[in-house]
Amino acid sequence: xxxxxxxxxxxxxxxxxxxxxxxxxxxxxxxxxxxxxxxxxxxxxxxxxxxxxxxxxxxxxxxxxxxxxxxxxxxxxxxxxxxxxxxxxxxxxxxxxxxxxxxxxxxxxxxxxxxxxxxxxxxxxxxxxxxxxxxxxxxxxxxxxxxxxxxxxxxxxxxxxxxxxxxxxxxxxxxxxxxxxxxxxxxxxxxxxxxxxxxxxxxxxxxxxxxxxxxxxxxxxxxxxxxxxxxxxxxxxxxxxxxxxxxxxxxxxxxxxxxxxxxxxxxxxxxxxxxxxxxxxxxxxxxxxxxxxxxxxxxxxxxxxxxxxxxxxxxxxxxxxxxxxxxxxxxxxxxxxxxxxxxxxxxxxxxxxxxxxxxxxxxxxxxxxxxxxxxxxxxxxxxxxxxxxxxxxxxxxxxxxxxxxxxxxxxxxxxxxxxxxxxxxxxxxxxxxxxxxxxxxxxxxxxxxxxxxxxxxxxxxxxxxx
Numbered sequence: 001x002x003x004x005x006x007x008x009x010x011x012x013x014x015x016x017x018x019x020x021x022x023x024x025x026x027x028x029x030x031x032x033x034x035x036x037x038x039x040x041x042x043x044x045x046x047x048x049x050x051x052x053x054x055x056x057x058x059x060x061x062x063x064x065x066x067x068x069x070x071x072x073x074x075x076x077x078x079x080x081x082x083x084x085x086x087x088x089x090x091x092x093x094x095x096x097x098x099x100x101x102x103x104x105x106x107x108x109x110x111x112x113x114x115x116x117x118x119x120x121x122x123x124x125x126x127x128x129x130x131x132x133x134x135x136x137x138x139x140x141x142x143x144x145x146x147x148x149x150x151x152x153x154x155x156x157x158x159x160x161x162x163x164x165x166x167x168x169x170x171x172x173x174x175x176x177x178x179x180x181x182x183x184x185x186x187x188x189x190x191x192x193x194x195x196x197x198x199x200x201x202x203x204x205x206x207x208x209x210x211x212x213x214x215x216x217x218x219x220x221x222x223x224x225x226x227x228x229x230x231x232x233x234x235x236x237x238x239x240x241x242x243x244x245x246x247x248x249x250x251x252x253x254x255x256x257x258x259x260x261x262x263x264x265x266x267x268x269x270x271x272x273x274x275x276x277x278x279x280x281x282x283x284x285x286x287x288x289x290x291x292x293x294x295x296x297x298x299x300x301x302x303x304x305x306x307x308x309x310x311x312x313x314x315x316x317x318x319x320x321x322x323x324x325x326x327x328x329x330x331x332x333x334x335x336x337x338x339x340x341x342x343x344x345x346x347x348x349x350x351x352x353x354x355x356x357x358x359x360x361x362x363x364x365x366x367x368x369x370x371x372x373x374x375x376x377x378x379x380x381x382x383x384x385x386x387x388x389x390x391x392x393x394x395x396x397x398x399x400x401x402x403x404x405x406x407x408x409x410x411x412x413x414x415x416x417x418x419x420x421x422x423x424x425x426x427x428x429x430x431x432x433x434x435x436x437x438x439x440x441x442x443x444x445x446x447x448x449x450x451x452x453x454x455x456x457x458x459x460x461x462x463x464x465x466x
Contacts, residue, residue, distance in 0.1 A: 082361055083350060086368035091343045093372055097379045098339035104383065105332045119213035120262035121184060122319055125270055126208040126253070128159040128194050129238070159204065162248065163193035163274035170263055170322060172283035182261045182324060183215070190253040193274075196243035207238040208253050216258040223252040264289055264321035275310040281322045292320035335382055338430040339375070346371050348446075349422035355450055356414040357406055367405065371423065374398050378427075388431050395424045414453065421445040 133152040140147055167189045175181040188211075196202060208222060222229045222239060229239045243249060265277055281303040288294050294306040306322060346368065353359055353367065374394050381390035402419040406412030421442055429438030 078361060079359075079364065082364050083347070083368075086365070086372075087343050087347060090346055090368070090372050090375075094339040094342045094375065097376065098336040101339065101379055101382075102333075102336045105336075109332070119260050120264055120319075120323075121186060121214055121257060121259040122212040122264050122266050123188065124209050124212070124266045124268050125164070125272075126161065126190075126192055126206060126251070127268075127270070128161060129156060129205040129207055130159060130202050131156055132202075159194065159197065160271055160273060161192055162195040163191075164272065164276065165191040166265070166277045168263065168277070168279045170279065170281050170283075170286075172261060172281075172324065184257075184259055184261050184263055186211075186257045186259070186263055188253070188255050188257065192251045192253070193248060194243070194251065195248040196245055199245055201242060201244045203240060203242050205238045205240055206251055208251075209237060211255070211257050211259070214257045214259040218256040220255040221253070223254075225250055226252075262289060262321070262323040264319035266319040267316045269315065269317070271313045271315050272310050273313050275308070275314070277308040278305060279307075279322050280305045283324075285324055286322050287324075288320065289323045290318040290320045292316060292318065334431060335379060335387060338427065339379065341430060342372070342375050342427075345423070345426045348426065349419065352418040352422040352446055352450070353405065353415065356418045356453060357411045359405075363405055367402075370398065370401055375427075388428070391424075391428055391431055395428070398423060417449050418446075421449055 131154045134155040135150065135152050137148055137150050140149055169187040171185045172182050173185060175183045192206075194204070194206065196204075206222070206224075210217060210220060220237075222237065224239070224241060231237065239251075241249060263279070280300060282301050283303045286304050286306075288297070288306050292308070295309040296305075296307040298305055308320065310316075349371065350364070350367065359367075374397070377394055378387065378391055381387075381394070399416060399419055402415050402423075403412045405415035425442035425445065426439060429435050429442055432438055
């Protein structure tokens with residue numbers, strides 16, 4: 001059974017009603033506190049402005065200067081409050097998206113695994129059994145004497161199969177009960193040669209078990225030298241025969257089976273001699289199972305033919321055969337990690353913008369909306385196309401819109417470079433395999449840009465806040 005796909009534990013998910021109610025209560029409480037704080041500051045400003053009008057002396061001038069400084073501080077506090085609000089809102093947005101994306105990734109992995117789930121169809125190699133009478137002795141007490149008794153007892157021995165020539169054809173189809181799950185239809189033909197290597201004639205039993213874990217088994221038939229052998233007991237597939245010394249016979253086993261999308265042949269610890277197994281997987285995406293590399297694999301019809309050939313004696317511990325190789329689910333966990341770090345990347349980018357060109361409250365609000373809108377688009381585009389390609393396309397829009405932050409072409413160029421160093425490259429660095437190298441380049445570019453701007457006078461920065 002597969003575990004139910006779950007989101008990242010411990011992170012807020014605003015798609016859940018309970019967490020949404022808690023978040024709304026916290027927002028309302030914070031809003032009331034901010035209203036009270038803004039009202040108090042407005043009252044203080046009104047009192048100071050009224051006092052300045054009534055007092056035109058030197059004290060009034062000092063109060064006016066202090067009032068101007070206080071208004072600048074208040075403006076900076078408004079910027080800080082806006083950045084803080086954008087960061088908090090972005091954190092809740094990104095944590096929700098990260099939890100949802102993690103849930104989607106887990107569901108996709110479970111869906112891929114479910115498409116080839118189920119027990120494997122396993123055919124065990126036949127055994128040739130015979131019984132001999134083996135002498136043994138034991139001591140027993142008769143009266144007051146210890147007597148040694150000589151007797152015989154039946155002992156079961158096994159004869160090695162002299163040769164195996166097996167042809168298997170596997171077709172893959174959809175399970176009628178689950179349309180998204182694949183099953184195998186197997187056509188099995190096995191020819192086995194048995195040679196009496198004993199010095200005398202002996203009675204043998206040829207035992208061939210049914211395949212394990214099938215959902216449907218048809219036309220299971222065992223033939224000896226072209227003659228169909230009748231089944232003596234239900235479920236008992238042991239067939240007696242007799243061979244003289246050095247005499248040989250052939251058995252043929254055929255059936256059609258249906259079951260899970262994995263078929264293997266189990267030697268069951270026996271020595272395989274003159275063994276040849278040819279499996280035609282008549283569908284795309286087939287691969288050999290259990291790590292037993294086939295002697296030959298070639299494309300045939302709509303699939304691949306795998307052939308195992310063992311001329312001498314060989315013992316194969318693990319069952320080997322064919323299974324359906326599903327497409328790998330790559331780069332899982334990349335987007336949730338990026339979404340968790342997105343608010344920090346936003347603050348990095350915003351700091352570069354503040355140090356590169358004048359920013360008004362309106363500019364900060366639009367920049368925040370632009371950044372998180374691009375992150376939102378990346379999250380959902382990544383479900384259909386590669387995340388790196390999606391970000392390259394989104395970053396073109398990101399850079400084009402960021403150009404409008406400047407009032408002159410030099411200021412626009414400063415916003416463009418800041419967006420590359422603080423927005424595009426850090427996000428790309430968390431998407432590519434070499435994240436550390438890309439983030440290092442982004443940090444180096446950011447520092448180099450600020451040094452060129454402030455130490456080498458790239459352009460005259462007007463630090464007045466618009």
